[in-house]
Amino acid sequence: MPVLNVRGATVSYGGRAVVRGVDLAVEPGEAVALMGANGSGKSTLIKAVAGLVPLAGGSIELFGAPQKRFRAWQRIGYVPQRTGAASGVPSTAAEVVSQGRLAHRFLGMPPRRADREAVPRSLAEVGLADHAHCSVDTLSGGQQQRVLIARALATDPDLLIMDEPTVGVDAETQAALARVVSDRIDAGCAVLLVTHELGPLTDRLDRAVVLADGKVVHDGAPPRPVGEHADPHHEHAHPHANGDDADEPFWGGK
Numbered sequence: 091m092p093v094l095n096v097r098g099a100t101v102s103y104g105g106r107a108v109v110r111g112v113d114l115a116v117e118p119g120e121a122v123a124l125m126g127a128n129g130s131g132k133s134t135l136i137k138a139v140a141g142l143v144p145l146a147g148g149s150i151e152l153f154g155a156p157q158k159r160f161r162a163w164q165r166i167g168y169v170p171q172r173t174g175a176a177s178g179v180p181s182t183a184a185e186v187v188s189q190g191r192l193a194h195r196f197l198g199m200p201p202r203r204a205d206r207e208a209v210p211r212s213l214a215e216v217g218l219a220d221h222a223h224c225s226v227d228t229l230s231g232g233q234q235q236r237v238l239i240a241r242a243l244a245t246d247p248d249l250l251i252m253d254e255p256t257v258g259v260d261a262e263t264q265a266a267l268a269r270v271v272s273d274r275i276d277a278g279c280a281v282l283l284v285t286h287e288l289g290p291l292t293d294r295l296d297r298a299v300v301l302a303d304g305k306v307v308h309d310g311a312p313p314r315p316v317g318e319h320a321d322p323h324h325e326h327a328h329p330h331a332n333g334d335d336a337d338e339p340f341w342g343g344k
């Protein structure tokens with residue numbers, strides 16, 4: 091049974107369909123890249139999977155349950171496209187990461203030991219153990235992105251959905267993140283990764299699904315990196331990156 095099964099999904103904004111009849115299945119433990127040009131509908135599709143935008147047509151099943159009846163949201167870790175982790179309300183990195191445990195907790199109950207332990211462990215995984223008590227609005231853009239990744243890891247998900255998680259993150263830190271995600275794949279977690287480039291996770295990807303103008307135009311072997319992009323140290327200006335927030339190159343995680 092797939093952990094995610096999208097059938098004929100259509101999503102419209104103001105009457106304009108930007109995701110048009112997409113089929114996408116992810117099996118347990120499978121790692122799938124979702125690729126395509128800017129505006130091809132990648133983020134919109136995974137927002138629909140996360141229940142953040144409604145479907146205009148088609149269906150989504152999560153772990154075998156129709157999305158409307160699905161309740162086990164703690165099984166899904168979601169890293170949204172870069173917006174910064176700072177919400178305007180001052181929160182520490184640990185507070186943001188602890189949000190990742192909310193779906194595990196019974197309403198009104200204090201955090202249990204597993205909830206408390208997940209927070210420092212996840213911050214350590216992304217190399218921010220020393221920043222737990224820093225207000226996120228004092229962190230760099232790349233560090234804020236890592237806080238969002240830690241929040242998703244803290245859920246101990248069976249499906250990790252990440253929307254361009256390493257934009258604005260330097261190459262060495264990207265490699266460290268790839269190791270963290272690889273460990274989760276080894277442990278049986280499925281991954282759906284929106285990306286423009288196959289970076290250090292390339293070898294772990296089972297499939298790539300490519301969207302063009304809201305439709306699937308490829309579902310199969312990941313494309314091999316070619317030319318300059320094959321060089322992990324190539325200079326690259328990404329449309330979402332501000333260019334000012336490459337992090338310190340050392341990742342203190344495992």
Ligand SMILES: Nc1ncnc2c1ncn2[C@@H]1O[C@H](COP(=O)(O)OP(=O)(O)OP(=O)(O)O)[C@@H](O)[C@H]1O
Nearest residue numbers: 103104108126127128129130131132133134135171
């Ligand atoms: N909230 C919104 N309201 C109206 N239109 C939107 C909204 N969000 C996205 N769109 C439009 O939907 C289309 C698909 O956008 P989407 O963000 O899903 O693409 P994407 O493939 O993720 O692009 P990118 O690679 O730039 O992140 C684009 O034309 C975009 O302008």
